[in-house]
Amino acid sequence: MASEVxxxxxxxxxxxxxxxxxHGVDFSVRxxxxxxxxxxxxxxxxxxxxSMLGLVRPREGEIRVKGRDMTRAAPHAIARAGIAYxxxxxxxxxxxxxxxxxxxxxxxxxxGNLDWTFARVAETFPRLAERMRHGGGxxxxxxxxxxxxxxxxxxxxxxxxxxxxxxxxAPLISREIWNIIRRIKEAGIATVIVDKNFNxxxxxxxxxxxxVKGATVYDGPSAELRAQPELRARYLGV
Amino acid sequence: MELDTFLIxxxxxxxxxxxxxxxxxxxxxxxxxxxxINLAHGSFYMxxxxxxxxxxxxxxxxxxxxxxxxxxxxxxxxxxxWLLINKLYHRDHLYQVLLTYGLILVFEELRxxxxxxxxxxxxxxxxxxxxxRLTDTLAYPVYRLWISAVCxxxxxxxxxxxxxxxxxxxxxxxxxxxxMVQSLGINIQLVYRVIFALGVALAAFAGMIAAPVSSxxxxxxxxxxxxxxxVVVIGGIGSIKGAMAGAILIGLVDTFGKVxxxxxxxxxxxxxxxxxxxxxxxxxxLLWRPEGIFGKRL
Numbered sequence: 001m002a003s004e005v006x007x008x009x010x011x012x013x014x015x016x017x018x019x020x021x022x023h024g025v026d027f028s029v030r031x032x033x034x035x036x037x038x039x040x041x042x043x044x045x046x047x048x049x050x051s052m053l054g055l056v057r058p059r060e061g062e063i064r065v066k067g068r069d070m071t072r073a074a075p076h077a078i079a080r081a082g083i084a085y086x087x088x089x090x091x092x093x094x095x096x097x098x099x100x101x102x103x104x105x106x107x108x109x110x111x112g113n114l115d116w117t118f119a120r121v122a123e124t125f126p127r128l129a130e131r132m133r134h135g136g137g138x139x140x141x142x143x144x145x146x147x148x149x150x151x152x153x154x155x156x157x158x159x160x161x162x163x164x165x166x167x168x169x170a171p172l173i174s175r176e177i178w179n180i181i182r183r184i185k186e187a188g189i190a191t192v193i194v195d196k197n198f199n200x201x202x203x204x205x206x207x208x209x210x211x212v213k214g215a216t217v218y219d220g221p222s223a224e225l226r227a228q229p230e231l232r233a234r235y236l237g238v
Numbered sequence: 239m240e241l242d243t244f245l246i247x248x249x250x251x252x253x254x255x256x257x258x259x260x261x262x263x264x265x266x267x268x269x270x271x272x273x274x275i276n277l278a279h280g281s282f283y284m285x286x287x288x289x290x291x292x293x294x295x296x297x298x299x300x301x302x303x304x305x306x307x308x309x310x311x312x313x314x315x316x317x318x319x320w321l322l323i324n325k326l327y328h329r330d331h332l333y334q335v336l337l338t339y340g341l342i343l344v345f346e347e348l349r350x351x352x353x354x355x356x357x358x359x360x361x362x363x364x365x366x367x368x369x370x371r372l373t374d375t376l377a378y379p380v381y382r383l384w385i386s387a388v389c390x391x392x393x394x395x396x397x398x399x400x401x402x403x404x405x406x407x408x409x410x411x412x413x414x415x416x417x418m419v420q421s422l423g424i425n426i427q428l429v430y431r432v433i434f435a436l437g438v439a440l441a442a443f444a445g446m447i448a449a450p451v452s453s454x455x456x457x458x459x460x461x462x463x464x465x466x467x468x469v470v471v472i473g474g475i476g477s478i479k480g481a482m483a484g485a486i487l488i489g490l491v492d493t494f495g496k497v498x499x500x501x502x503x504x505x506x507x508x509x510x511x512x513x514x515x516x517x518x519x520x521x522x523x524l525l526w527r528p529e530g531i532f533g534k535r536l
Contacts, residue, residue: 055417061376091418093411104407105422153425 003031004066006159006190007052007083010087012061014044021047022058023214026145029159032130034191036205036222044214045194046088049161053085054078066110082110084157088164088194090148098128101136101147102154109189114229116153124180143171149168149180159190166195178204198238202226212233214233242376247493253382255489256389260444261462262469262481264398264437271413272430272478274326277336278341280463282311282438286445287454288349291358296315304446308439315438319431327430346456355456360449385447392440393482400478411431413476465492468516472523474533483531491519 002129007029022044029035037045041184050056052063054075063071065081079085093101102121108114122129125146131139139147145165152160165181166174178200185204195201202208202222210218210225217235218225225231232238265279273414286307293303322341326334361468362381369377400406419426445458452458469488473480495515523531 053421053422074425074427075417075420076423077419085421087418087421090413091421092454093414093418095410095414096407100407101411104404104411104424107423108403151422 001034006066007192008064009048009052010026010062010064012048012051012055012058013032014047016047016056017054021094021214022051024061025211025214025216027052027209029190029192031158031186032190033207034185034193036201036208037192037194037211038196038201038208039211040196040237041236043211045211046163047214048211049085049192049194052078053083053161056087057225079110079155080110084152084155084160086145086148086152086160086162086165088167090141090144092136092139092147092151094135096136097132098134098136098139098147099132101151102128102204104152105151107155109217110158113156116156117178118154121150121153124153124183126202140173142169142176145173145177145179149177149184153184153189157189159192160184161192163194164196166194168196196236198232198236242373243497245372245376246378247497248490249378249386251490251493252486253386253389253489254493255486256386256393257444257448258462258466258469259365259393259482259485260389261441262466262473262485263393263478264440266470266473266476266478267433268437269470271409271433272327273324274323274434275338276323277335277338277463278345279338279437279441280344280461280466281342281457282315282370282441282459283445283448283462284349284457284459286311286347286442287315287360287449287452287458288353288358288445289442290446290449291360291454292353292358300360300446301449304443308443311442311448312439315435316342316431318438319434323428323434326425342460345459349456353531357456358454360454362450377491380470381450385451388447389444392443393521396478405429405432465516468520470530472520472530474530476534477530477532480530480532487519488516489516 006028009025009027011185012022012025012027013020021089025048027048037048039045047056049211051058052099054070054073054077061071065078065083067082070078070081081086096104101117106118122132127143128150131143136144136147149162149165162181166177169177181191181193182204193201193205202225205222207220208218208222208225209216212235218231261279261283265276268274268276289307289310290300290303293306294300294510297303297306297486322337326337350357366381366384368380369379370383373378400409408419408424408429412429416426469481469484473482473484492512492515495512527533
C-alpha cells in the first residue's frame with residue numbers, strides 16, 4: 001500500500017542549548033499508517049516529535065508535511081496542515097470546562113472533512129460525555145488523557161501524535177486508552193505512538209522505529225521486531 | 239450627610255468606578271493573559287479624550303467622533319502589538335516596564351505636537367444634556383447615567399465574549415498553556431493582537447466618554463493609570479471580575495473620601511486628604527488578601 005507520505009523528516013539535528021539531542025534522524029508517516037516510536041528515557045523521542053510539530057526548532061534538517069516544506073513553519077500552521085498533538089503530561093486546559101476544551105479546538109480537517117463532530121467525540125468517550133460541565137482540572141488522570149485525545153480529534157486530523165498517552169495510568173484505564181487508539185487507527189487516521197510499553201505498541205503499530213541517543217537504530221515492521229528478542233533487549237531493555 | 243447628597247455621591251462613585259473598570263479591564267486582561275505589564279495603558283485613555291475633543295470639532299458630533307475614534311484606536315492597538323508588544327512576550331517584566339514607559343513619553347510628546355498642551359472641554363451632546371429629577375430636591379445629569387449604562391453594557395458584553403464565545407475559550411486556554419493552544423492550530427499571536435487592540439480601544443473609549451465630564455488635559459493618562467493599577471491589584475491581577483469589584487470600590491471610596499469630613503479627637507480630617515483613601519483601601523485589602531479579592535492564591 002504505497003500511500004501518500006504525510007510527514008517526512010530528513011536529517012534532523014536538534015539541540016537543547018549546548019546539548020545535541022538528535023543526530024540526523026529521519027522519520028516518516030504515510031496516510032493511515034501507525035508508527036511506534038520507541039526507546040529508553042532521554043533518547044530523543046519527545047524531542048523528535050516537538051521538532052516535527054514546530055515546538056522546537058531543529059538546527060539542521062528538513063520537515064515536509066504532505067510535500068510542503070514546513071521546517072520553519074509556526075506550530076499553528078503545522079497543526080492546520082492536519083497534525084494533532086497529544087503531549088506528554090496531557091496539556092488539557094484546567095481552567096476550561098470539558099465541553100469548552102473540546103469546542104475551542106473544533107475545526108474541519110485540512111481537506112475540509114468534518115468526520116469528528118462534538119457528538120461523535122462524546123459518543124467515543126462516554127466518560128467525558130457524563131462530565132461535560134466539569135472543569136478540566138477536576139478530571140482523573142485517565143479522563144484527562146481521554147479529553148486530550150478527544151480534543152485532538154476535534155481538529156479532524158490526518159495524523160495523531162501521541163506522546164506517552166497511556167503513561168502513569170491504572171492498568172484498566174490504560175487498556176481503555178489503547179482500545180481508543182485502536183479505534184482511531186481503524187477510522188483511518190495515521191498515528192505516531194511514543195510509548196515504552198513494547199507489547200502494546202507492537203500490537204498496534206505497523207512499523208516501529210527505535211531511537212538510541214538521538215539516532216535511529218531500528219526501523220522496520222513491528223512483527224519483525226517482535227521476532228527478535230535480542231534486539232529488543234539491547235535497545236529497549238524488554 | 240443628608241440622604242440627597244449621599245445618593246448623588248453613590249451615583250457619582252458608581253459612574254466613576256465603571257469608567258475605571260473600562261480602563262482597568264484592558265490592563266488586567268493584557269497582564270493576566272499575555273503576561274505584559276503595560277504602563278502606556280493610561281496614555282490610551284488620554285489619546286481617547288483628545289480624539290473625542292478634536293474629532294468632535296471636525297465631525298460636528300461627539301457620537302461620530304467616538305465611532306471614528308474607536309476604529310482608529312483599534313488600528314493603533316493592532317499596529318503597536320505587531321510592531322512592539324509581541325517582542326516582549328518572552329522578556330522579563332523589566333523590559334516591558336522600560337518599553338511601555340518609553341511609550342508614555344512618546345505619546346505625551348506626540349500629543350503636544352499634534353494637539354498642543356492646552357486644557358480643553360468637550361460639550362455634552364444635546365440629546366444627553368438634560369437632568370433627571372430623582373426626588374423633589376435632587377436632579378442628576380442624564381449624561382452621567384448614560385456613561386454608567388454604556389459601561390455596564392460593555393462589561394456584560396466583555397463577560398459574554400470571554401465566558402461564552404470560542405474566542406473567549408481560546409483566550410482563557412492561552413492563559414493556561416500557550417504552546418498547547420498553538421498545537422491545536424490556533425494562531426495565538428493573532429488572538430493576542432485582538433486582545434491588546436480591544437484593551438487599547440476600551441481605554442480610549444473610556445477617555446472619550448469621560449471627556450465631557452472631566453475635561454481634556456495633558457498627563458490625564460498617568461493619573462488614571464496609577465488608579466487603575468490600584469484597581470487591578472485590589473481586584474486580583476488578571477481577573478475581570480476583580481477589576482469590576484476593585485473599580486466600583488475605588489470609585490465609591492474616592493468619591494466619598496472627597497466629601498466626608500471626619501472628626502478624629504477634635505481634629506478635622508479634611509477632604510484634601512481624600513487622595514490617600516484609595517491607597518489606604520489598597521493597604522487594607524492587601525493585608526487581608528495579598529492576592530487581591532478575586533486573585534488566584536499565590
